[in-house]
Amino acid sequence: MKLLYFAWLRQKIGKAEESLEVPAHVKEVGQLLDWLESLGPNYATALKERRAVKVAVNQDYVGLDHPVKAGDEVALFPPVTGG
Amino acid sequence: MKLLYFAWLRQKIGKAEESLEVPAHVKEVGQLLDWLESLGPNYATALKERRAVKVAVNQDYVGLDHPVKAGDEVALFPPVTGG
Amino acid sequence: MIRVQRGDFDIGAELERLAAGSHQVGGIASFIGLVRDIAPAESGGGSGAASAMTLEHYPGMTEKRLQEIEAEANRRWQLEASLIIHRYGRLEPGDRIVLVATASRHREAALEACAFLIDWLKTEAPFWKLEESAEGARWVEARASDDARKAAWKK
């Protein structure tokens, strides 16, 4: 699974992207976030305030119950501030 | 009194402007229009449909009861269509 | 600033000037009105002949009204700058007729004031359009929908 991080999520996690082998029990976005938090304090800090974490799967905005699977591109970022 | 006519009012009356000595009993816009109608068939035709005649006195939009006096600049025109 | 002129205007230069010298402008909203070739659309095909128009105006009162409309917009919204340019004389399809533009710190003010300016201008500024077509010339009639749009801005 390809993970992308933007803005302060990128800074807190300390990388812009990575490829991860996600365990079989991780089937939804919410479970993915829980599992990422367990990877280290940088992830835990970045994902602590869940309300501020937006998720896109394959470049579409999704909710916490959206399915994720190997091969997906999953992006985590704060609320957008363009324009 | 200086009279100005625009758009089809100008065409129907047959002139763009004129200076007129207005009789003493003409004290309001409505009376002015009545008096103008009496000046000839071109005026009568132009002013027949009163709803379509807008009036400005000294470059301000006014209603039929607005006073007019010697020295005023009075303009007659149809509803505006700019922009 | 308001300008009533026969000649064309340079949109890029005008909008650039609107924000020049102030870094407090966060947004510029603008509206450009163009001469539309109504012939093909409204006669259901037809000759497709271009329909030019001549814009008549009331020199003096036009400037006065545009200044009042601009002042009203500046009373209602906090603008850093505003601009109305309106042309008169003979214009052909595709030609620019009018430019209204507003610069503000925030986009809401700029967008709303821009719409306000063009809506009010349509019903307040003393301009009249004489359209030419294959059938001859005719004075454009005011649209009730324009009055309704203006009325919607009334406080």
Place this chain on the structure above:
Amino acid sequence: MIRVQRGDFDIGAELERLAAGSHQVGGIASFIGLVRDIAPAESGGGSGAASAMTLEHYPGMTEKRLQEIEAEANRRWQLEASLIIHRYGRLEPGDRIVLVATASRHREAALEACAFLIDWLKTEAPFWKLEESAEGARWVEARASDDARKAAWKK
């Protein structure tokens, strides 16, 4: 048409192109977003130092979302043409960030669709602003008022 680019754009040329080749366009509405120097206003005077910013985005998804937003505007209003240009990278006060523009037969559609595009873009397009100031860099926070404006367009 949508474009995501590092470089600046030429407003006059872009708006000109929007109506080119069609005499069916009666109005072009546009909105330009600029980098505002927030330092003096929000710190109550302060140094007046210019505050630059860096716009980060999500290549691929940005283009996809902008295309969807543009398509939605074209579903809601009858437009002859529409355009969104959004820049990324480092920008300084006074620099242009974004241009949205709509061309339509009638001004109502152009004005409304233009406001719609910028409102939706603000809350939908994956861009993030990092502001630099004398105190350091900070990520701009999303405004609840932007969400409210977007929600107001919901059908």
